[in-house]
Amino acid sequence: MQASAQPTPNSQDTQIAGKLLDWYDANARRLPWRSPPGETAPDPYRVWLSEVMLQQTTTAAVAPYFTKFTTRWPTVTDLAAADDADVMAAWAGLGYYARARNLLACARAVAAMGGSFPDTEDALRTLPGLGAYTAAAVAAIAFERRAVVVDANVERVVARLFAIKQPLPAARPAIRTAADSITPDSRAGDFAQAMMDLGATICTARSPRCMLCPLRADCRAYAQGAPERLPVKAAKKPKPTRQGRAYWVERDGKVLLVQRAGKGMLGGMRALPDDGWSARGDGDVPLPGEWHPGGVVRHSFTHFDLELQLMLCAANELTSLPVGEWWPVDQIEAAGLPTVFAKAGRLAVAERNT
DNA sequence: TACTCGTGGTA
């Protein structure tokens, strides 16, 4: 063993991790799914639940849902035993509903394994809803495994630190290699969360606060003068507008709700009957009867905008009805409708009260 | 690889 080791191409930069962890110790955000500093080891169930909820979702949006879920289902076994409809309704409003379907599938898989989550990245990766990011994050945060945890925050921080100018998504392999080179062998969970906190509060997408950054002296993009320009992203496709109709059928103070098909848009969610949101704009009324227009709901999804025409009808004017359940109109907010249908429901109630 | 899949906040 030599007294002073020479740097090698594979050597790890422990300096950066050290600076970041020092910063994290003083500046970590307090979030409902984090244990208080120096407290007990994190509960894998809570780590996993929070990570799934946080996929493409802000901490502010997640916090009330996390509290609701952990209060109602304190353990993964409790969640595994829940009714699908209850979990889907509890998720309503949080978006990306495939996450809720996979959440239940994962909870039941873990329950079938005895109620304990696997404690390695590879094993976690095989569970429903755990991709490369979430498997690495749970392995690091819940089980203190060294894992290269790369989310959008880490991509941004690393692209700037190393001045990686290749556009996303082509830059992903280079970003992962760079992230690996600064990932420490110890404090894996804290390091992952520190990178995300830095990205969320300092190294932000727009107007990064470099003067507060603990890694400023190490940042090649800062040295080059325009860190906010990284990472480079490909241009996005234009968002089309679709037309659709939703149907409000009422009888004895109750409205007809349906269950959407298991996969696809809003899959598995309770909803108003609709025409499938065809792009035709001439949506035939599938139910013969005396319909009258009840206003338009505008809603923006990830890849299209929707103009949803609300159609109103009394049930006794219809000769046939879709399969569904009659839900009390005065409790419509508790039905667990996705936001677009919650908007339509509020519009219908407003019309009905005029 | 490219596309689908929600929502609410921000500039």
Place this chain on the structure above:
DNA sequence: TTACCAAGAGT
């Protein structure tokens, strides 16, 4: 107001 953006996964 429009466009971008957030602790991505599945196909």
